[in-house]
Amino acid sequence: MLENTFTIVALIAASAFFSIAEISLAASRRLRLRQLADEGDARADRVLRVQEQPGDYFTVVQVGLNAVAILGGIIGESALSPHFAALFGLWMSAEQAQTAGFVASFFVITSLFILFADLFPKRLAMTDPERLALRVATPMGWCITALQPLVWLYSRTADALFHLLGLPTRRDDRVTSDDVLAMMEAGARAGVLPEREQQVITNVFELDTRMVGSAMSQRERIAFFLRDDPDDVIRVRIAAEPFSTYPVCEGDIDHVVGYVDAKDLFQRILNNQPISLQDDSLVRKVLIAPDRLTLSEVLEQFRQVHEDFAVIVNEYSRVVGVVTLNDVMSTVMGDLVGPDDEEQIVRRDENSWLIDGMTPISDVLHALALDALPHEAEYETLAGFLMVMLRRVPRRTDSVVWGGYKFEVLDVDRYRIDQVMVSRLPQGADTGAVPTAA
Incomplete structure (x- = not known):
């Protein structure tokens, strides 16, 4: 009895070892292992190599688990069944006691293996996979060497099946932006990463x-200057519309010839010098960029030409806007760093927002916790969304209902949508796309 008990305990321990080896390798994070390897831990390098080609490793795990399970069943049944049969024989017939003893021994052995050889070690491996993967790396290497013939046979057979089915045999370890964002979100939920920093990374x-x-x-x-604007007009414009940079145009805004930096203008004003935009030393060469660029591409153009200001034109060479490096960085930093002008999105209460019509649609989605709006490819701002949904230029009191919100136009200035009231609808209200005309 004592010998069988010791054997069962040894088999449970062996099964627990293989369970830990299996789960710890699968759950180990490559970034953490790479960090340990860079710190000089040779075992981490070994685990990384195994993760790239895990076939032999998992073959040994499965051989070990299945062999131990079979041996455990055989030894456990022969070790415990007679004792349970003798116990049940006190109030059952011999045949019934034999059957009950077999069922009881099967239940006990199976329960011991499930608890101590499967559930407990696997949950333990999930909690600290990298540390346990490093600890089992060396003994697993011994097992692979000892069982090399079986490993070769089963691994090659599995590889043949993968090739036959056209399945990849190596894990794809490329880190995507979605992976990084998921890690950041998990870090924010765990309290490791502040929510504002997570938003910056996003x-x-x-x-x-x-x-x-x-x-x-x-x-x-x-705010722009014409090339022939006199000194007094320039000074008045600077006082009325103080910006860091001004486009300089020939005739109208669609013929930009350069830009002037406010610092250069202030220097001349402080030195009591006249300001003339006919002076080529004052007007700098301007970067012209198409309106179909992403912000990342705009940053790259800023880097190439060593500028922080660009005029944006559409396919008809019509000026549609200007962008600065500060505008892009304000987009990245969100509410940590931003312009001094009025916020585009103002939350009035728990269920309503006052939003500028020119607010980027991505900011609207974030503020309202929406995943998407219909026909997103056709517009970039909240005003564009309303135009697409209404199929015309909106007027005051026009509204659109979508996704549990009502978007109502409050103010229109010469066909430009200034303000939109967004209200959360009560539970159970119609949330489909419902345009409402004034």
Whole structure:
């Protein structure tokens, strides 16, 4: 009895070892293993190599688990059945006691293996996979060497099946932006990463998909000078519309010839020098960029020409806006760093928002916790959304219902939508796309 008990305990321990080896390798994070390897841990390098080609490793695990399970069943049944049969024989017939003893021994052995050889070690391996993977790496290497013939046979057979079915035999370990964002979200939920920092990282990844129109100052908000503007007009314009940079145009805004930096203008004013935009030393060469660029592409153009200001034009060479490096960085930093002007999205209460019509649609989605709006490819701003949904230029009191929200136009200035009231609808209200005309 004592010998059988010791054997069962040894088999459970062996099964637990293989369970830990299996789960710890699968759950180990490559970034953490790479960090340990860079710190000089040779075992981490070994585990990384095994993760790249895990076939032999998992073959040994499965051989071990199945062999131990079979041996455990055989030894456990022969070790415990007679004792349970003798116990049940006190109030059952011999045949019934034999059957009950077999069932009881099967239940006990199976329960011991499930609890101590499967559930407990696997949950333990999930909690600290990298540390346990390093600890079992060396003994698993011994097992692979000892069982090399079986490993070769089963591994090659499995590889043949993979090739026959056209399945990949190596794990794809490429880290995508979605993987990074998921890690950031998990870190924010765990309290490791502050929510604002998570949003900054998310904004950085959105630079590749966010169009320049979402960050630029629109055409009607551009303060510019004409090349032949006299000194007094320039001084009045600077006082009325203080900006860091002004486009310089020939005739009208669609013929931009350069830009002038406010610092250069202030220097001349402080030195009591006249200001003339005919002076080529004052007017700098301007970067002209198409409106179909993403913010990431705009940053790359800024880097190439060593500028931080660009005029944005459409396919008809019509100026549609201007963008600065500060505009792009404000998009990245969100509410950590932003312009001094009025916020585009103002939350009035728990269920309503006052939003500028030129607000980028990505900011609207974030504020309202929406995944998407219909026909998103056709517009970039909240005003564009309303135009697409209404199929015309909106008027005051026009509204659209979508996704549990009502978007109502409050103010229109010369066909430009200034303000939109967004209200959360009560539970159970119709949430489909419902345009309502004034």
